[in-house]
Structures are given as structure tokens and as C-alpha cells.
Amino acid sequence: MGADRIFSAPDYAKGALNIEMGLRFTDETHAIQAAIAGQGVAIVSRLLAKDFIDKQIFTAPFNMALPGGKYFFVTTQEKAQQEDVRELKLSIEESIAGC
DSSP states (O other): OOHHHHHTOTHHHHSSOOTTSSOOOSSHHHHHHHHHTTSOOEEEEHHHHHHHHHTTSSBOSSOOOOTTSOEEEEBOHHHHTSHHHHHHHHHHHHHHHTO
16 A cells, blocks of 8 residues: 555545645655644654654544554644544545555
């Protein structure tokens, strides 16, 4: 399973999720800083997210890892309650389970 399968899943087109909108980063540290600032969610390595999770700055709403690397789906506790974030989480879980 590659990351392309997760992020290009046709299921995204069926719902209200628009994954084309918003910020995108090529560097995990930038994605983490944006998530800390409340700009959305980030899929990042466990190594970089661990301190933020331990300090409860982030919550990792499910305990899943992508093969070949350890990544968490992280966001602030406040953002984790938003419907679009819950829908994205569910869509990623379904994509991973289907592989």
C-alpha cells in the first residue's frame, strides 16, 4: 500500500470532504506547526509527533500505522470533534482496512 492509495481514494469525491483545499506541506515539521496553530490535521511520523501527543497538544484519535513507517493522524482536541475531521479519519481508516 502506498500513500497515493490513501490520498487519492475515490471515496473522497463522494462526501463533503475537499482534500484539495487548504494548506499542503512537503516538510512534516511545517505540517505539525500548522496543526498546532489549528489549521487542520496532519499525518506525521511518530517520532516528530510523540512529544506533542505526550504533552496533550495533539490527540491521535486512532492507533494505526502505515506500513513502512509510523505515522499518526493528529490534530488539536478541539478540531478532533469537527465533523469534517471525523469524516477524514473514517475515510482513512476505511482505505487502510481495504488494503
